[in-house]
Amino acid sequence: MITDRKLTFYHAAPSRGNTVHWMLQELGIDFDVKMIDIRKGEGQKPQFLAINPLGKIPAIVHGDTVVTEAAAICCYLADSFPEAGLAPALDDPKRGAYLRWLFFSPSTVEPALVDHAMGRETGDRSMVSYGDWDSFLSVLLDVIVKADPWIMGTDFSTVDVVLGGAVRYGRMFDLLPQNPVFDDYIARINARPAYLRMQEIDAPYVAAVMSA
Numbered sequence: 001m002i003t004d005r006k007l008t009f010y011h012a013a014p015s016r017g018n019t020v021h022w023m024l025q026e027l028g029i030d031f032d033v034k035m036i037d038i039r040k041g042e043g044q045k046p047q048f049l050a051i052n053p054l055g056k057i058p059a060i061v062h063g064d065t066v067v068t069e070a071a072a073i074c075c076y077l078a079d080s081f082p083e084a085g086l087a088p089a090l091d092d093p094k095r096g097a098y099l100r101w102l103f104f105s106p107s108t109v110e111p112a113l114v115d116h117a118m119g120r121e122t123g124d125r126s127m128v129s130y131g132d133w134d135s136f137l138s139v140l141l142d143v144i145v146k147a148d149p150w151i152m153g154t155d156f157s158t159v160d161v162v163l164g165g166a167v168r169y170g171r172m173f174d175l176l177p178q179n180p181v182f183d184d185y186i187a188r189i190n191a192r193p194a195y196l197r198m199q200e201i202d203a204p205y206v207a208a209v210m211s212a
């Protein structure tokens with residue numbers, strides 16, 4: 001466990017920062033938060049560009065280690081705080097499936113949802129990271145229908161935070177079709193105390209964005 005280093009979380013809500021915030025709440029560790037007002041362009045200021053040259057939220061600084069990209073941050077945190085049990089150990093046979101579905105989210109689900117939102121889910125399926133929409137959806141549904149109750153089985157893991165967060169987002173904005181398989185899984189996420197804590201803490205920031 002790496003507890004001796006200061007952990008600073010660069011966050012904006014609502015944003016992909018919510019995934020990392022949920023992860024931090026699941027871990028139950030101490031951290032400092034720096035809110036970055038991305039809607040006012042604070043992510044593009046030199047202080048933050050020094051952390052993430054893309055100017056994107058989320059990011060963490062843990063001691064001297066900088067991590068950006070929501071899935072990479074969650075993967076890093078799970079391995080840095082193994083006592084929380086959110087990742088199989090390196091030599092656990094489950095590690096392969098864990099990494100596979102963890103990175104399925106940013107590599108496959110996100111491009112599919114963005115293309116779907118923009119009405120451009122066409123093209124050469126060998127070039128498109130998710131193949132084609134129908135094949136992608138059938139694989140995603142198969143992963144979620146087998147979640148019993150979580151994607152890695154009985155134990156909740158980082159995969160549920162990252163891929164579960166993407167599924168929840170996809171349903172919230174109607175990018176994924178209504179389906180009881182998604183709804184039942186999302187209901188399980190919604191009942192997690194750490195998820196509720198994240199939502200409660202972020203609520204004032206979300207409300208400010210919604211009323212702007």
Ligand SMILES: N[C@@H](CCC(=O)N[C@@H](CS)C(=O)NCC(=O)O)C(=O)O
Pocket residue numbers: 014015016017038043055056057058068069070071106
């Ligand atoms: N690939 C990045 C994407 C991060 C991202 O797009 N963040 C958005 C908020 S959800 C952002 O910072 N937008 C502000 C901007 O681009 O100026 C990740 O997964 O963390």
